[in-house]
Amino acid sequence: VSFPHSSKRVKERRHYTEDCLQDDEIEGRRMFTVEDKVTSPAFTCTLVKEMKGEDFSLKYFQENGFEYPMLFKSKANMGMRLPSHNFTCNDVRQCVGSRRILDVMDVTTQKDIEMTMKDWCRYFENPNRDKLLNVISLEFSHTKLENYVESPSVVRQVDWVDVVWPRHLKELQTEGTNAIEDMRYPKVQKYCLMSVKGCYTDFHIDFGGTSVWYHLLRGQKVFWLIPPTKRNFQLYEQWVLSGKQGDVFFGETVEKCDRVTLNEGDTFFIPTGWIHAVYTPVDALVFGGNFLHSYGIEKQLQIAQIEDATHVPLKFRYPFYREMLWYVLQRYVQCLLGINHLTCNEDGDPVEAPRRGAAGSRQSPAGGPFSGGAPSGSQGAPGDGSSFLDLSTLSPKPLTNGNPGSSPTMQAEDSMDSADEPGRRTYAPGHVHLTRREIDGIRMIIRWLQKLPANKKFVPDLVRDPDALLADAKRLVKEHKHDDPLLAVTDKPVLFWPESKKKSKPRVGGPPSGKHSSKGGGRGSDKDKNGARRRRTRCKKCEACLRADCGDCHFCK
Structure with a gap:
């Protein structure tokens, strides 16, 4: 996952046109076929752990750390909030705005261009595509879309942004984009990924050594995963610095490379430092996020050093x-x-x-x-x-x-x-x-x-x-230094916040109330003149009104 460019850098923008990438296609041509690697018997699935939501808690982190990728076939008991299966690219556009600037990766060259959300929807919904384009860095915190998505509860218990970063600074954030000059905290917690059939992201390590949670709402994804060993890190550095990533499939150069296929409704966790590539067999819509935590600090710092050695640009690193x-x-x-x-x-x-x-x-x-x-x-x-x-x-x-x-x-x-x-x-x-x-x-x-x-x-x-x-x-x-590891397994957080004495801000796009009511020219209240309460009614048109009960939260039980 990478960060969007600042929307204010108009002069540096490279806008999407039908022929804007033709000069780069020859340079980025791969010497191998990704589809062959999808079916190759050389890659198995032996390192990924399939788990249930009730087994993945803070206690698990305290006892085992977070060492191996985890696959959840059901989101039950994970504390997540997600849109329904009917959520579309157009719904994303309505939530983040048609003029939101996106970083879009051209799959052939693995280089970025910029498009508006409106142009991206037009491309994504058109079945006749002559380019393979991929959106993997739309961070949507502080937009209306954040009301539809909440990360797994265990992530919120360990994520340094939630338990370490000054919470009042996070509350000061108002800008929905990732313009660094307007950023008040590391804004990497909520991403939307939109990929068309045939998209491929080459082997990489997520920025700053962050771990990843990843829910496939629609479509299908294939992951190749390489363990974060010292030898694999050395080979990865050599491969990146060679400048010949298109000549060789990196998964074939290491001792062990797993392959796993994700289907609709699956939730996937990738630990710190795992080198991975991703292929999209079917148009896909994904929600996910990145997080640093206290149970993988060693490898998080190692990845920061690898980013230095491989000259990763600052805009693709973990902010602050x-x-x-x-x-x-x-x-x-x-x-x-x-x-x-x-x-x-x-x-x-x-x-x-x-x-x-x-x-x-x-x-x-x-x-x-x-x-x-x-x-x-x-x-x-x-x-x-x-x-x-x-x-x-x-x-x-x-x-x-x-x-x-x-x-x-x-x-x-x-x-x-x-x-x-x-x-x-x-x-x-x-x-x-x-x-x-x-x-x-x-x-x-x-x-x-x-x-x-x-x-x-x-x-x-x-x-x-x-x-x-x-x-x-x-x-x-x-x-x-002499703490007992057994007594450290409590399922209770060591890092916590006391109850705030200040009122929390309403969510972006939340229901109107008081002077912010949508009626009465901004001066009314949620009651009419005789004191009766005005009740809101379902529009029966938007995604929130049409989706079924999730069956997980206490409102739906």
Whole structure:
């Protein structure tokens, strides 16, 4: 997945026309046939785990990490919200706007052009296509489309954007596009992918070492998956730098390459660092998202180094990557040591600098960490072409977790609406155990940030004293180095937010109320003159009115 270009860069745009790609076709011609690789017996499916939603919880992450791709044939008990099967490309256009600029990949050359959403729909719905074009980077948060899609609940429990990044900064986001100058947080959580029959995306690693969730609403997809081993990373770097990707199918150059076919209704998870290619046998519509988490930090940092070595442009990297690493340390220090190293609390209100004499005391986590203002620095990942940190010396030790008990089932409704949510926000007094992956990961982040030159650290403006934060993070690692892996498996989040004292903003395209009502010239209310409540009625035309009950959430049960 990549990021859309800024919609303001009109001069650099390359618009779609019928003959705009003819000069590039010869240059991008492949020397192999993808269709042959779809049926080749050389690729089997032995590394992908087929699971049920109730078995994939935060407890699973704590006990096993996230090491192998996972396939779910049903979305039940996953806490997702998705449009109905009848949702179309035109429905996407109505939600994000006809003039939304899309990055569109030409499959033949693997190069990008730009099209409006209106032009893309015209192309997608036309059965007579003379070009193979593919949309894989439409991020639709803060558009009307976000009301139709919610990520799996376990993703929302571990995604650093949700549990680490200052939540009030995310609430300041108003721009629906991915223009970096208007971005207030890493806007990579909700993507819509639209691919026509025959589309192929060559082998790649998702930006920043992010993991991926991927739901196939319509159509079919074929994935080739290569494990993230040291040898495979070396071969991948050589293949990318050779400039001859079209000459060889990379899956045939490694020791093991899996192939899996996704059908309508399937949900797929790809862990950090897995090298993969994708083919579309039938026109497909997909919803998904990318996320960083605390149970794969080692490989996430390795991928950042590979991006440096293979010269990945900044616009195709995880936004605010280095800032995120600082916030990860801050959040662990805040939640486990009770020390806030930011200039404000979780609601964006300024706070005074803490007294260092009380740093060792464990305070209530209710005093949250973050302030106003846009994040500083660059959207790029750490390190510009340098490989200063040998991550192999920091590899986590093998875990010897037993089975502390059966895994509780995950509720189907969104975790944000869970009845027991407030009870998960506090812990009984005592030592909170961390998993070995978290402890080793925090240690790696500390060393990573320390090794960066001063002009590459990109310390967020909200961090009061980065050296003090690093010192407390080191103390945290020291205090938790002997944590019991079994006691770390609790199905409860270590990183959490206290209840906000501020009212949350309404969703984009949500129902009108008060002064924002669509009636009465903007001055009315939802009641008429005699005090009776005006009830909204179904239009029986839009997708939301026509779709059947999902059967999962508490409204439909």
